Amino acid sequence: MSTIDLNADLGEGFGRWRLTDDEELLSVVTSANVACGFHAGDAATMRRVCVLAAERGVTIGAQVSYQDLAGFGRRAMDVPSAELAAEVAYQIGALEVFARAAGARVAYVKPHGALYNRVVHDEEQAAAVIEGVLLAGAGLPVLGPPGSRLLALAVQAGLAAVPEAFADRAYTEHGTLVPRSEEDAVVTDPDMVVERSVRLAHSGTVDSRAGASIEVRARSLCLHGDTPGAVDLARRVRRRLEESGVRLEAFA
Template structure:
């Protein structure tokens, strides 16, 4: 039976403001990418999400970002490699405190937003992310786009490199994500998202923005928690995957 992980970006709030329905999404996904305070999240939010995830048996991952609360981590930034490595380690360490307190652990690392897209092709920034994971200790898997520099460098450093796909994001013909500012960058039709999820899980093929069929081999499938109707959409995706003979399980 084919298996795939369902992950979602969670804990994306700050203080009294919450963007994601963490509790309900944690009843659907198998892995939680928890914001570590640099693009969203705070200490209380991290603690709460870790406790909820641990109680539901959901794997906890650190979603690390550029230090950009005002821009939600989606603005391009140039951070010196040594500083970026330290900030990645800092974020992992902060989340690890709350994961361990909840009886779990941080099981993988996923860059967020602008950092995620930057380390697809930027050797220096990708190396800094890997250095930060190593600095935090433990051979944590790194989750990223197939063919990205960060996954290549992670593998060379002895870290498990795990590929990820997006059912609700448009792809270029080269297998990279269409920038969010471009028309059609986000797939909004729920049925299209569900169908793309099954296709990605079963055949590793998806329609690019141009209409061309491209190969995107992935062990994990991301469902964005800030999408309108995210919980119901996640449930539909999981139900359709199960009906198609795909087992949903965490990779870490």
């Protein structure tokens, strides 16, 4: 039987503004990538999501980002390595306080947005993220793109490297995500997202934007919580995965 983790980006609100339906998505996913205040989220939101995740038995992960609330962490930035490492550790530590208060813990780390895309190829920025994870002190697994410098450096540092795939994002022929600045970067057809999810779980393959079958073997499958109809789509994906014989289980 195939086994896969189902994760979503949660806690992506700020103050009175909420972007994701955290309560409902936490009844579907097995891992929660919680925004730590740099691209979205605030102290109250982090605390609320950690309590809900702990109550539902959902694994909590720190979704770390460039410090970019205005751009939702999706703008390219050049941050000095030492500064980025400190900021990554800072975000993990902030979330850990609320996770422990809820009777849980931060169990992994995942970069967000522009940082996620940058660490695919950028050795220096990827190394800074790993340094930040090590600085936080818990030896946490790192969730990221297959074949990325981030995961390679995680292995070198003695951390668990967990490859991730996206059912609702378009891929290039090289196996990387199509930038959101380009047309059709997000897959919006629910039926296609469901079909891609099952295919990724069973065969580790997906069609690129050009229509070629490419290999994207992953232990975790991400669905974005900020897309229209995200909750219903997540439920459909989970149901079809289970109907196809896939066991849903957190990796951490």
